Amino acid sequence: MGDLPSLRQKIDSLDTIIVNLLNERAQVSLDIGATKKSLAAESSDGRSEEKQPHVYMPSREKEIYDKLSTHNRGPLNNDSLNAIFREIISASISLQQDVSVAYLGPPGTFSHQAAYDKLGDSVAYVPQKQISAVFDAVEKGRTTYGLVPYENSTFGSVVETLDRLMLTETKIRAETYLTVHQCLLSNSKLSDIKKIYSHPQGLGQVQSYLSANCPNAERITVKSTAEAAQLAALETGAAAICSSICASLYGLEIVAQDIEDVKTNTTRFLLIGTASDRPTKNDRSLIRFTVDHRQPGALCDGLKVFKDQNLNLSKIDSRPSRQRPWHYVFFVECSGHAEDENVQQAVKDMEKYCLDVCVLGSYADQRPE
Numbered sequence: 157m158g159d160l161p162s163l164r165q166k167i168d169s170l171d172t173i174i175v176n177l178l179n180e181r182a183q184v185s186l187d188i189g190a191t192k193k194s195l196a197a198e199s200s201d202g203r204s205e206e207k208q209p210h211v212y213m214p215s216r217e218k219e220i221y222d223k224l225s226t227h228n229r230g231p232l233n234n235d236s237l238n239a240i241f242r243e244i245i246s247a248s249i250s251l252q253q254d255v256s257v258a259y260l261g262p263p264g265t266f267s268h269q270a271a272y273d274k275l276g277d278s279v280a281y282v283p284q285k286q287i288s289a290v291f292d293a294v295e296k297g298r299t300t301y302g303l304v305p306y307e308n309s310t311f312g313s314v315v316e317t318l319d320r321l322m323l324t325e326t327k328i329r330a331e332t333y334l335t336v337h338q339c340l341l342s343n344s345k346l347s348d349i350k351k352i353y354s355h356p357q358g359l360g361q362v363q364s365y366l367s368a369n370c371p372n373a374e375r376i377t378v379k380s381t382a383e384a385a386q387l388a389a390l391e392t393g394a395a396a397i398c399s400s401i402c403a404s405l406y407g408l409e410i411v412a413q414d415i416e417d418v419k420t421n422t423t424r425f426l427l428i429g430t431a432s433d434r435p436t437k438n439d440r441s442l443i444r445f446t447v448d449h450r451q452p453g454a455l456c457d458g459l460k461v462f463k464d465q466n467l468n469l470s471k472i473d474s475r476p477s478r479q480r481p482w483h484y485v486f487f488v489e490c491s492g493h494a495e496d497e498n499v500q501q502a503v504k505d506m507e508k509y510c511l512d513v514c515v516l517g518s519y520a521d522q523r524p525e
């Protein structure tokens with residue numbers, strides 16, 4: 157212990173050291189940016205990642221965060237330290253390049269929160285009216301990256317995202333998880349609520365709450381939870397299922413908080429860009445394929461290649477192809493990275509049994525423990 161003025165003086169001199177060190181780090185980051193650009197210019201193998209260097213490197217960030225927790229002796233806890241470094245790295249990214257991230261808007265959606273948690277305060281976030289517009293923004297080069305909801309632990313896959321993954325040429329660069337707490341926001345009393353707006357996922361995650369507390373209210377699906385909040389703010393007797401952040405953003409009261417049916421309710425998001433990141437030794441890949449449905453065993457043969465290559469399958473989805481009735485596009489998620497030999501072999505083998513196969517991307521496994 158010491159007297160307050162001298163303790164504060166100590167903080168002042170430490171802050172000066174920290175500022176100098178932060179600027180030293182920022183300068184190294186600028187040097188990394190310049191090196192990446194010249195490597196890209198030299199590269200002639202035509203890979204898009206090298207032609208257009210990627211400033212956001214989730215694989216490298218994973219190494220940094222792992223090291224931070226190993227070196228951390230306290231009293232700061234790892235969460236605080238990670239949050240500080242999230243912003244240091246966010247600033248580092250924006251020094252190297254103007255980075256923008258499209259997300260399902262308007263501001264206040266869970267996508268917005270997830271994007272912000274992943275890339276920090278120094279990059280630009282660009283709201284889009286619907287999930288397909290997030291893909292459009294990246295495909296047309298209007299934003300550097302896009303963030304889309306992929307699946308929820310309570311309500312399952314986000315079909316709009318799967319339907320757009322069916323067509324896209326973007327690549328998945330990272331995944332991220334967000335614990336989702338749903339709220340009922342309205343400027344009316346619970347007993348006066350006649351209409352409830354939300355995204356289908358929002359309504360799907362609070363079914364028990366709604367059946368028990370507002371069984372007669374009309375449930376209306378809209379493009380996003382924050383759009384629901386905007387609409388609810390315009391009408392008496394209307395409510396929205398969305399995040400608590402929307403209360404202050406759109407001038408609504410929190411009628412009920414944490415109303416999700418399952419307390420561990422979590423949404424998984426995918427960050428899309430023009431290329432995947434390098435392998436981290438703990439990656440997963442998402443693969444899209446179609447099979448000839450008239451050929452007995454085609455789907456089974458297509459899936460067996462993963463077992464043959466000792467690759468674990470963690471998720472499988474199918475969506476109507478929209479080309480022909482009762483024709484499906486399949487999505488499988490497997491362990492490994494597209495640059496791993498066994499994943500490459502599996503894809504090669506799949507091509508024997510499938511009509512077409514496309515690796516949608518490989519990304520570091522970020523599943524929460």
Ligand SMILES: O=C(O)C(=O)C[C@]1(C(=O)O)C=C[C@@H](O)C=C1
Binds near residue numbers: 249
């Ligand atoms: O190592 C890199 O490739 C960097 O660009 C540097 C840096 C950093 O600030 O540490 C910046 C952004 C990346 O997402 C990862 C790391």
